Amino acid sequence: MPMAVDAENFYSERAKKMRASEIRELLKLTQEKDIISFAGGLPNPLTFPVEELKEITRKVLEEHGSMALQYGTTEGYIKFREAIAARMKRWGVNCTAENVIITGGSQEALDLISKVFLDPGDYVIVGAPSYLGGLNAFRAFEANMITVPLDENGMRMDLLEEKLKEARKKGLRVKFIYTIPTFQNPAGVTLNEERRRCMIDLAEEYDVLVVEDNPYGELRYEGDDVNAVKAYDNDGRVIYLGTFSKILAPGLRMAFMIADDPLYRKIIIAKQSEDLCTATFNQYVAYEFMKNGLLDKHIQSIIKMYSVKRRIMLDSLDEYFPKDAWWSRPKGGMFCWAVLPEKVNTVKIFPKALKKKVAYIVGSAFFANGGGENTMRLNFTHPTDELIVEGVKRLSEVIKEELKG
Ligand code: PMP
Ligand code: G9A
DSSP, X not given: OOOOOOGGGTXXXXXXXXXXXXXXXXXXXXXXXXXXXXXXXXXXXXXXXXXXXXXXXXXXXXXXXXXXXXXXXSSOOHHHHHHHHHHGGGGTOOOOGGGEEEESSHHHHHHHHHHHHOOTXXXXXXXXXXXXXXXXXXXXXXXXXXXXXXXXXXXXXXXXXXXXXXXXXXXXXXXEXXXXXXXXXXXXXXXXXXXXXXXXXXXXXXXXXXXXXXXXTTOBSSSOOOXXXXXXXXXXXXXXXXXXXXXXXXXXXXXXXXOOTTHHHHXXXXXHHHHSSOOHHHHXXXXXHHHTTHXXXXXXXXXXXXXXXXXXXXXXXXXXXXXXXXXXXOSBSSEEEEEOOTTOOTTTXXXXXHHTTEXXXXXXXXXXXXXXXXXXXXXXXXXXXXXXXXXXXXXXXXXXXXXXX
């Protein structure tokens, strides 16, 4: 057996700071059959349009084989970009294909943004809590985070202003605000319109960019649509991220960024060395799905399934969870966020939950600078209706035991 290489000698300073994702690590475990998983943000596989995609892939190969299997431009397939730009109107965003970059998932977009904008020691403003995959992308480029608490209407703008003021006073280099304004991951809350305008005003006043990440906006079960933060952008400081992961299939890794020049051009240059281009074949497939009106019909069927699941989860929480716990009542998206009595540490009770074959994501993973020890994120889109009830019941038992002890 050869000696293992002393890897630490070789890692870059950047790599040394990279952290494993609690979501990604848990995925392996929760894919075991008998676990009821409220952990990963997985779409329900019953929504995957397998039959339609069979037909479309055959059509793409027959009609566009030579282009669809070839390298494409770094920006992405032009017709797909045009269709995406047109769709952005529903969120109040006026843009053209020249503003659209196709990416291999929004996760790639988060990585590209970090690469283009973050130097070691720069600051990013994030929600407390915020999406772990975003936090880890920023951390990988050695950025620090400034956290701003959320309430039922999303990020608190009074506190955002306070933090921006403080950062300016201390001479910290804040590059951007990272926001998931609609059906936030993990908290499920939505930034109201007044706050969206306010975020833009503050970004202009303090001269920072805004990264708006919107994977869940199309999955609304209640209430009216809201304009994107990007809709209020006056000077090209908002970069918008959208994805097909939650409305078509994450396995296609199809997503997009909307940006204005000169940011757009720099991101393209960074992408050239990241992946040359996003999977061309998948772009043709996703475009065909969009073009034929299948996407809108499909989203309606996903909403139908998920709104039932959300109702079942909320009813189960109402019935079984301790009365002194609080949980969000999301009007869309894929997650409920629970705040338990202070005494309950969700990291500590996690092994007990696993013993009862139920899993969640510990809330503290979503707090960039600590906190949230008594919180947890519950995904309601992946388990069957019956298992949602059973899982909440088991989780309640674990929590109630902890409260007694
Ligand atoms: N941003 C947020 C807020 C997410 O919740 C996710 C996935 N759950 C992503 C980005 C990444 O999505 P994808 O790479 O599949 O587009
Ligand atoms: O599986 C992933 O990492 C994507 C889902 C993200 C999440 O659970 O927030």
